[in-house]
Amino acid sequence: MHSTHWIKGNNGKSLSGKTIVIGVTGSIAAVRIVELARELIRNGADVYAVMSEAATRILHPDALHYATGNPVVTDITGRVEHVSFCGLEGNADLLLIAPATANTIGKIAYGIDDTPVTTFATTAIGSNRPVLVVPAMHQSMYDHPAVTDNLDKLKKYNIGIVGPLIEEGVAKIASNDDIVLAVERTLGGDTLKGKRVLITSGATAETIDPIRILTNRASGKTGMELAREAYRKGADVTIVHRGFLGAEGINEVYVESVAEMLDACMDELRKGYDVFISAAAISDYTLESPSSSKIKSGDELNLKLRSTSKILAAVKSEYPDMLAVGFKAETGVTSEELIAIASFMLESYGLDLVVANDVAEKGMGTDDNSIFLVESNSTSCYSGSKRELATTIIGKIADLIK
Template identity: 60%
Template structure:
């Protein structure tokens, strides 16, 4: 499950989403799901089966969406209004979706309000996303697996359940919203493989102590999320672990581990490396046992490997974006040093900032995105990630 690591945005503004709710106990989660989609700008309309109404009252969904809830197909032909050809809906999101409804969708059975919407969506090309929720034994039924496979082959996107306590539980709201953003985001980076590094590395002093820095890793995570929203195949290498399904993660500690992991992964074919990590400039030989704290000690530091330098030598055609952190310099000097780094390492772009005024370990930042020109971006790291990914679209 994804922890909430970005604030609500207007990423779904202008998008109409039909939320189909079927008779799983997970229907109780739909109030918050609908509100979360709305916080991101979506216009949400709920459609409920009779079984769903036995679990959550339609008035709860009317409160969550601010719209009349569709529980029956009437003379207003609601299914055509939303999911017909040139209909209002950009997406039919069925969450939660029971094994029963999955079977009906796979075999063209239309006997509930939700399946009527789905039948119409299939016939008119409206995207359909399904979020299953059921008991684990039901989810493991081979016919259910076959039905899911069949629907995937028909173009239905699935957000697979979280397996806990003998149940295939509905995915978290943040994950569902992220996947909705991806399917409705135009997929402008679809087919692009992007490797992102983030956060601080840690050099072991002894089995307990480490040498590290103040970087939180938030920028790397936000970049990975934004690249994913735009349809890219994303890999994130950092010390943390987000558990974001759909993004490959490598958990590393030292500068050497990060360098080795990135170089090995790049051999599998990537179009872009974004080196946002604050990789240690120095490393040391770790003591095998805890160093006593009752006397003064001297640590001998030696230079750590330079990831960008190694990546450029091994993969000369790879596009690389670097980050340049300085302290106590003017904007002109910061930009000058950023350009020097870009030229010396053959980078496509550099993101430069003065960390003496913030940026490391903080919510927001003030950066300069440097390529042929210079663009200053001030705001949250989420907003900076959006600005950088918009620039990245231009280089492909």
């Protein structure tokens, strides 16, 4: 059994049943493609590789044969590989050209077929098959007006561009996470296409003094997984949090306090959103008068607290018709009590869905969780990784918004 069978689907099933062809060209970033291929497989894909002659001088085809578990195309033969994969009846769901040199980008833009990769590209474009291009080159090359024009031409062909990351004078290949996410979005369906989703995530922090804060144990993992999953399903996504997701295509707004989060949410919602997901573990209390200077260590400390604003209440008051999802965390309650608390929250705020869980054993900071999805007329229970649960929650939201 080839090693690809050991890892297939280990990270998720988002690409299950999908066949992806990676076109590798002669950039030094080609050395990254072994691990990229494996990441695609870990998300369920079947992966094949096609290489230009220049790419084989940087990365041996045997490395990609190992990485994908499939023979590598280095020449177009009588088997017409470009048609078998990317023709009108081809079995590839996506052509991913990574890395893409300035030379290859120019050839694709003008339909020049003098390498296996460019021949695959012309065939895929002519068959209206999805194509993603991941540029990688020196920044001076990337900044050439002709390269800019060629990338714009590719966009007019409905080709997606991923990256690059500009640093150290180089237009570096995008991260594997960003490339995989772009592939997932391209192939992940369009159940939320055209929808705008705003998500709050993680713990807020209330200032005691310039050094100390009051916060909680929430990691923000669930909120970030929700953001990724909504993006996979075609939504325009903004996440408001103290964390850092760093995913290309997802807008992030950094906040610390509840007041900052409320202001940020209201500012965003004025731009027009379809869904609000309040997944943040929002502080219930803040200091009446934070200290403007560091409180001396060792002094007895008495903190006077006051209640914070309820973001869900404010959002639903301003936007009563917007689909809204709340989260409710409790400890030491029975399942029946938890569902009753979530149902009360659902009715009180006029929500469409409440995600409830008992965080006494897991949920806060863990990679998996057990949750109840509480609606006005039904309740269901799910357990799994936070990514799996995000898939379930976003799927439910997609059903509700139809």
